[in-house]
Amino acid sequence: MKRVVITGIGAITPVGNDIPTMWESLTAGKCGIDIISHFDPANTKAKVAAEVKDFDPAKYIDKREARRMDLFCQYAMAAAAQAMEDSGIEGKIEPERFGCYIGSGVGGIHTFYEQSINLYEGKNISPFFIPMMIGNIASGNVAIRYKAKGPCLPVVTACATSTHAVGEAFRAVKYGYADAVIAGGTEATITELAVNGFTSCKALTLTDDPRRASIPFDKERSGFVMGEGSGILILEEYEHAVARGAKIYAEICGYGNTCDAHHITAPDPEGEGAARCVQLALDEAGYTGEEEMYINAHGTSTALNDAGETKAFKKVLGEKAYKVHISSTKSMTGHMLGATGAVEAIASALALKNGIIPPTVGYQVPDPECDLDYTPNEAVKADVTMALSTTFGFGGHNACIALRKI
Numbered sequence: 001m002k003r004v005v006i007t008g009i010g011a012i013t014p015v016g017n018d019i020p021t022m023w024e025s026l027t028a029g030k031c032g033i034d035i036i037s038h039f040d041p042a043n044t045k046a047k048v049a050a051e052v053k054d055f056d057p058a059k060y061i062d063k064r065e066a067r068r069m070d071l072f073c074q075y076a077m078a079a080a081a082q083a084m085e086d087s088g089i090e091g092k093i094e095p096e097r098f099g100c101y102i103g104s105g106v107g108g109i110h111t112f113y114e115q116s117i118n119l120y121e122g123k124n125i126s127p128f129f130i131p132m133m134i135g136n137i138a139s140g141n142v143a144i145r146y147k148a149k150g151p152c153l154p155v156v157t158a159c160a161t162s163t164h165a166v167g168e169a170f171r172a173v174k175y176g177y178a179d180a181v182i183a184g185g186t187e188a189t190i191t192e193l194a195v196n197g198f199t200s201c202k203a204l205t206l207t208d209d210p211r212r213a214s215i216p217f218d219k220e221r222s223g224f225v226m227g228e229g230s231g232i233l234i235l236e237e238y239e240h241a242v243a244r245g246a247k248i249y250a251e252i253c254g255y256g257n258t259c260d261a262h263h264i265t266a267p268d269p270e271g272e273g274a275a276r277c278v279q280l281a282l283d284e285a286g287y288t289g290e291e292e293m294y295i296n297a298h299g300t301s302t303a304l305n306d307a308g309e310t311k312a313f314k315k316v317l318g319e320k321a322y323k324v325h326i327s328s329t330k331s332m333t334g335h336m337l338g339a340t341g342a343v344e345a346i347a348s349a350l351a352l353k354n355g356i357i358p359p360t361v362g363y364q365v366p367d368p369e370c371d372l373d374y375t376p377n378e379a380v381k382a383d384v385t386m387a388l389s390t391t392f393g394f395g396g397h398n399a400c401i402a403l404r405k406i
Contacts, residue, residue: 002176004170004235004251004252005235007086008084008085011231011232013052015030017053026347028379029361032050033048033225033332035208036051037051041195044192052075052188055075057074057077060081061078069141070108070188073108080232082232083182083232084182088246089246098179099182100182101182101184102184103165104156108132108137110191113193135156138154138186140154148182151181156338163342163400165342170183183235187228188228203224205223211362213362214331214334218363218365219367222303226337227333227335227337227340230343238251249352254283256279256399258398259397267392270308270311274309274398277400278312278316281400291385292325292383292386293386293387294357294382294384294386294387295326301331306367329347349403355383357380358379387403
């Protein structure tokens with residue numbers, strides 16, 4: 001079994017379109033949520049979203065190529081370009097030993113929506129409709145760009161997508177199926193169709209106050225805020241990274257994957273599946289209970305998730321749960337769905353590397369059911385040596401990765 005490290009990171013997010021800007025925003029408590037501008041929200045009950053701002057695909061993709069990609073794929077190509085440049089791995093790995101695991105919870109819904117309107121109006125359907133829409137195409141396009149001819153596995157597990165993608169990539173490297181994998185997730189779902197769909201299943205907050213919209217663990221939380229963007233990590237076998245002199249952000253040392261088998265949208269309110277998932281990651285990581293820990297929680301700002309997740313942490317950690325640093329960066333980025341796990345894995349790695357815990361902003365009203373240390377409103381310095389990143393998705397999918405400072 002091999003050790004697996006992170007040697008490159010890239011991100012397109014509602015709080016910055018590169019890693020330095022994103023990290024500065026997260027540690028400063030900058031919120032990327034505002035009134036929806038991607039479309040006129042007059043006909044939607046949900047009025048706010050965490051949109052990517054000032055994204056220019058031409059910085060990363062040829063204009064002709066970009067026209068043949070849905071926005072979710074453009075985000076992935078941009079984040080992957082950043083991560084590849086950051087890692088310096090291009091040209092230093094055998095193509096057959098280089099994998100690509102990039103997932104999306106929804107896929108090309110912009111394209112689906114636009115082409116459905118074309119069909120309704122009697123217009124021609126684009127010959128690129130299918131290859132722009134299908135959820136695996138971000139992974140396919142990134143693999144083509146970087147000649148990653150090894151294992152290629154786009155994961156689709158709703159909001160847990162990119163944590164599972166990173167976890168499965170970790171296993172591929174750990175067990176010798178690849179020397180490195182481009183891993184992460186991407187999403188671009190802020191369309192009138194998707195927002196109305198999530199609203200209909202009572203998932204989104206209906207407040208029009210951006211600062212009281214995504215408020216994880218706060219007693220007044222009322223639903224999540226839709227976000228968008230992409231997070232990509234380069235996972236690499238430790239000896240391979242050392243041999244080429246790569247910088248290392250953190251080591252991935254554990255992964256948990258379970259299912260609630262409870263409900264199509266609601267999590268298990270007792271957090272049993274989530275707890276087992278966290279325990280599996282800690283067991284694989286060899287956690288002894290002595291390390292100072294940070295948890296980047298799923299923290300969606302929904303009543304059931306935040307209370308159930310808190311229970312899960314207590315089940316696994318006992319009284320130590322009260323001493324762990326916890327935060328939800330969704331308070332700033334919104335819920336980036338299939339991209340959220342990868343962005344939060346990046347935030348976890350940077351917390352380990354820099355000794356800074358990003359805050360849960362907008363926290364005002366304590367909830368007796370959520371009584372742990374959620375790092376309210378301001379970042380704190382802490383020399384943490386282990387981090388967990390948890391994500392849970394519709395269908396009962398649970399994912400957790402464990403990272404260690406190196």
